[in-house]
Amino acid sequence: MPNLPDAAAGEAPARPGRALSYVGSLTPHLFVPNSARPVRAKARQLAADTQVMPHSHPWAQVAISTTGVIRLTVDRGTYIVPPSRALWIPPGVEHAVTMVEAADLRTLYFYQPRGRCGPGALGAVDRAGQAAWRQCRVLEVSDLLRALVREMPTAPDDGPPLSGAELLRERHLSALIRDELARANAVKLGVDLPRDKRLRHLCEAVLDDPTRHETLAAWARDTGASPRTVARLFRQELGSTFTQWRQQVVLAKAVSLAASRRPMGQIAAELGYSPSAFSAMVRRAMGQPPGRFLGQPEAERRGQRH
Numbered sequence: 017m018p019n020l021p022d023a024a025a026g027e028a029p030a031r032p033g034r035a036l037s038y039v040g041s042l043t044p045h046l047f048v049p050n051s052a053r054p055v056r057a058k059a060r061q062l063a064a065d066t067q068v069m070p071h072s073h074p075w076a077q078v079a080i081s082t083t084g085v086i087r088l089t090v091d092r093g094t095y096i097v098p099p100s101r102a103l104w105i106p107p108g109v110e111h112a113v114t115m116v117e118a119a120d121l122r123t124l125y126f127y128q129p130r131g132r133c134g135p136g137a138l139g140a141v142d143r144a145g146q147a148a149w150r151q152c153r154v155l156e157v158s159d160l161l162r163a164l165v166r167e168m169p170t171a172p173d174d175g176p177p178l179s180g181a182e183l184l185r186e187r188h189l190s191a192l193i194r195d196e197l198a199r200a201n202a203v204k205l206g207v208d209l210p211r212d213k214r215l216r217h218l219c220e221a222v223l224d225d226p227t228r229h230e231t232l233a234a235w236a237r238d239t240g241a242s243p244r245t246v247a248r249l250f251r252q253e254l255g256s257t258f259t260q261w262r263q264q265v266v267l268a269k270a271v272s273l274a275a276s277r278r279p280m281g282q283i284a285a286e287l288g289y290s291p292s293a294f295s296a297m298v299r300r301a302m303g304q305p306p307g308r309f310l311g312q313p314e315a316e317r318r319g320q321r322h
Contacts, residue, residue, distance in 0.1 A: 204264075
């Protein structure tokens with residue numbers, strides 16, 4: 017198989033014809049969580065096609081975009097995160113964040129006592145429950161959680177200290193945020209990525225434009241590899257067929273389109289489906305109707321049923 021261009025771990029491609037601009041990890045050292053302030057928040061407005069360079073923290077993190085869609089990439093996967101979702105990142109996981117659209121990026125840092133992991137790590141130990149939090153998780157965001165995040169203080173440690181009343185309010189908000197996260201439903205909205213650099217290049221191309229080709233043979237032609245070789249690599253590296261993997265990409269793309277308030281029929285058409293076929297695919301893959309999966313408000317979902 018010919019050598020394909022390397023795809024740097026954690027680097028997401030810009031949209032066709034647009035280059036990424038890069039920023040550092042946004043001064044995490046000024047927002048370190050601790051037992052006294054177990055949840056710290058920071059906010060930053062970032063333009064589309066901006067990427068926060070790959071980095072990691074010794075604490076847990078939740079990424080939320082109150083407006084705009086972000087894409088977060090780790091070594092073995094990538095996640096599309098619209099305003100209706102949040103992404104939990106365990107301690108020590110290197111990640112890069114790319115603004116698919118201009119975004120109001122809210123970052124929460126969580127103090128994690130030694131040997132514990134999860135938003136409820138400060139409470140009683142539930143080892144079975146903590147296991148799920150030792151990996152990245154996409155979570156549904158309730159209206160309450162979104163409001164709580166907006167209310168969290170975002171002043172850095174090199175600024176004026178918070179008053180006693182402000183610290184007490186932050187602690188109350190933090191407790192509610194941890195409780196809401198612990199209750200949030202997880203959504204399978206991640207797309208696994210391979211270690212093999214040759215296959216990684218193909219996967220990044222599909223992520224960039226999943227409708228460019230319809231068949232594995234057509235995608236394989238772009239790489240110069242045979243369809244049989246590419247299919248074998250998918251099984252070896254990702255434990256799935258190309259069709260199964262691409263479906264996850266399509267679902268992630270649908271969530272990104274839905275964040276722009278596009279009608280369901282338009283989303284289906286842009287992804288190469290009829291409305292009925294798209295609805296059936298989402299229900300089969302996710303076990304829930306498209307409106308709920310795409311994070312549409314309940315009022316909109318009711319309107320579509322009438």
